[in-house]
Amino acid sequence: MKNLVIGIDISKDTLDYCTLGNSDVQVKSRGVLENQHKAINKWLKCFDNTNTVFALEHTGHYGAALVDCLSQKKFVFYLINLLELKKSLGIQRGKSDTKDAYRIAEYAVTNKHKLEPYQLPAENLGRLKALITARERYVKMSVQVQNSLKANEILNRTIDVKMLIKEEKKQYQSL
Template identity: 35%
Template sequence: MNFSNHLLNRKSKVMKNIIIGIDISSKTLDICIKEESLNYYSIENNVQAIKRFFKRYSNENVIVAMENTGRYNWNLFEALEKFNFKVYVISALHIKKSIGLVRGKNDKIDALRICNFIEKNYKESREWKPSSCSIKKIKILLTERALRIKIKKQLVVQQHDYKLMKDIGLDKELKSLNIKLIKNIEGQIKIIENDIENIIRSDETLNHQQKLIKSVPGVGQVLSWTLLSKTEGFTIITDPRKMACYSGVVPFDFQSGTSLKRRPGVSMLADKNLKTILHLAAM
């Protein structure tokens, strides 16, 4: 009897999950590990340091969770592809809404909150899977394109201020420099757009999906690129209803008893970039 209890206890220890929450910044990773006790670590945010740290857990049942912080996640993604861990990338807003009233904040506490959140919710959360190389490239190029479009808008607005400099004789020179800079940026945008199209054409699946998307009236290149990027080739969002909710185009009820009853409206919890592009396509 004692021997069987020993085996059961050993099995439970072997099967027990190790929960890891990671708070990410540009240079460091603050890590909270929940095993028999809580342990905290801080390591550099580079691929070699991450691989070195996680190597000790390579034969364990590990659940790793982190917030989505854009480019700061990339080193973690590259390193974690080499391990057989369950990885979850969580919206910061989702965690914030789930923890209730809190006071204070630092990197160590944030790592603990991520750790506690995923321990309770990992069964209902979607597990992260590495994106294909084509999707990674498209996402980066779309980000670079958006940055240049923002700069171009600022330069166009700036042209109106040059009229105020006519009295001191700088208006024509500055406007000429401004126009040259805009043309340069437009050339870069065109190069990026051609690169995106070439990536899609070279990928048989993405090329077929783009043709299907563009067969819908009003859908052009930018919307097709955005849909492929946001859904990662329709692999992470496969349900039309979920896609509509994610895009922020679904009305929801606002009603409570008899005191609160408003007409249905769309939620602010949506991908604003995708919603904007869908709106422009519909105009």
């Protein structure tokens, strides 16, 4: 494994990171940066892709900018399953983005034998995954509207809610 291991806790707006030495597991640096391509690319200029490895939780679309930048710059990085990380740590006291970044980096150091570098899927596969996710969301929304429509049709027997039923039928047709 490389000399520096950087654990990154991803959130919608920011990336908290913790850099550990691979041999001594000592904190070398910590910080926070914006979760945007421009800020990430500027930050990555500080690292050498032959000496640094990144570890991050698999957070879906919140980590997309980071994954894209790491891939373009040819860095080795690991996407770690959140459940696997939590199980390996056991019961932990305190939760913060800073602590999570440290725990991710520490997990990567201690479990390096289990980890495999992540490779971005082909563009078409990525697009297909996005379409499947969108479809799942639309199906859930459709079911919610159908259930609400049924409930309002029952309610309409005692209270006049025809306008509400009409609007929900429009929503359902739109979905």
